[in-house]
Amino acid sequence: MLDPVKLRVLRSVAATGSIRASAEALGYTPSAVSQQLSALRRETGVDLVERSGRGIEITPAGAEIARAAGTALDALDDVQRLAANLRDGRSGTLTFAYMTSVAATWVPRLAQDVREAFPDLSLTLLHRDCSVSELDLRGDVLIADDIDAEPGTDWQLCDLLEESYVALVPSSHPLASRESVALADLAEIPWATDDPLDSTWFARILSACHAAGFTPRVEVNPPDYSAVLGFIASGGFVSVQPSLLEQNPPPGVVVLPLRSPAPRRSLQVWVRRSSAKNPAVQFMVQRLWAIAAEHAERIPGITLLGEPPQYAAAPPRAPSGATAG
Template identity: 40%
Template sequence: MLDVHRLRIFRSVVASGSVVAAAANLGYTPSAVSQHVAALQRETGLTLLERAGRGLRPTAAGLELAAQADAVLARIGEAESVVADLRAGRTGRLSIAYFASVGAAWLPTVVQRLTTQFPGVRLDLRLEETVPDDPDERADVQVVVAGPGVEPGPGFRSHHLLDDPYVAAVPCGHRHAGRAEVELAELACEQWVDNDFARGWCRRNLLEACTAAGFSPAFHVEAHDYPTALAFVAAGVGITVLPELAAARLPAGVTAVPVVRPTPVRSLHAVVRDAVAGTPTARAALAGLHAAAAAGRPAAA
């Protein structure tokens, strides 16, 4: 296999017309340049240079190799440029997974930040309510709901973003509407609207809090998502209890009351793949998620 470094030196000799001139251009000694050219000739088994007066000129084989070297060095230069762009975050790809209630709430500002700073980076956005078991199928950055002491597994690191307390969404004419807070046990006899068809961690967290308050909610209607559940509340079908982030934009005729004693809380985390954690794009994505969490709770989906 040809030594690329020797090809560079040989190409400089051909372009400069002498070993001394090439050495001066490269910052080497003439002896070092001569040794590299001699080694290249041994590697190829070809005579690449011949004397021409006080200088050197390439042989026919040398001219052909010099032409090939130009192409090889150009491709290496392109590859080095790509590597520099990837290292600086100017090109490449980043996958981000999120669950529904942070999609509209946080992702627009995060994506706007990334596309402004890194216009050449392709973003792969995925709606995923759970973390895939196969690490190869996971996104580079995923926003997840998890309990305390979340362990994302080898090759990933979890970053806490927000603790999101639950609220009761009730019709504006409801007896609890307008209160500063409502105890969870006071909702025991209400007609509940379920809002998590997937029976995920958020629902289990709520049911555990209800059990701690001494009751099990009787779900009158099952909805598949938070917006549908809120629409049922607006229609007067019942009440629903959901994370505050998901209740940031309520339909007309619905108000939210903080739930206490106990207050169910879900923790939101960003799980980042170790292999991309040090890249500018992943760092910017994580910073954007932290900023969105700290800025409050804008509209959720």
């Protein structure tokens, strides 16, 4: 394989028509440029330059090789830039996996922040279904709670917060006028939930209900949360959901704190170890912790866990006015 350094010298000589000018442009001495040209002539077996008066002149064969070398060297430069961008988190692809309870509040903000800071990054957003079959922990960064599978050696964890659960009741129901309710207050009312009834998510709620002395009467189990809200607003159903999920209830739905004893859960950010040093990943973790802190300040029943992540260097940000990639 021909040496790229020698090819760069040839391309410079072809462009300037002068060994001295090429030496100045490349930061070499004229003798070093001449040596590189001589070595390249031996490697190719082709006369690349010839004497012309006191200077040199590129030969037709040398000019043709210089043109071809230019295309190859530009491609090599592109590869080097790509490697540097991947190293610094400025390009490539990352996948962030999220759960329903942060889908409408955290994810849009995070995606916008990441795309502004890393406009060349391709960010894939992956919704994590709450069925057991989806516990395959895909992605580079994901939000998980304390009943997810063990992370193993492929992942490192950053604690975010612990949150309470809340009751969602129809605004027309007598319970809606209370400041809070106990789980037992919901025992005789039909329930609606989007959690699969055999999932570990619903098992947490079910266990708390059993401790309160009853089994919830789940009559509606749609696959999506918006349908749950519709059934509650109709006046005949209640639900128990994480407090992060419903802070701005639609008309017809009232959110009430659950009095203790009631279920709680903690959330973590899981980072794939192979991606942990990527500046874009570190930026995502920092932003997630900051967003969690904001929610802990304004939502009752949420407590921050651990300390904000610290990294040696701040992730690079795009220049002001950069558009999302």
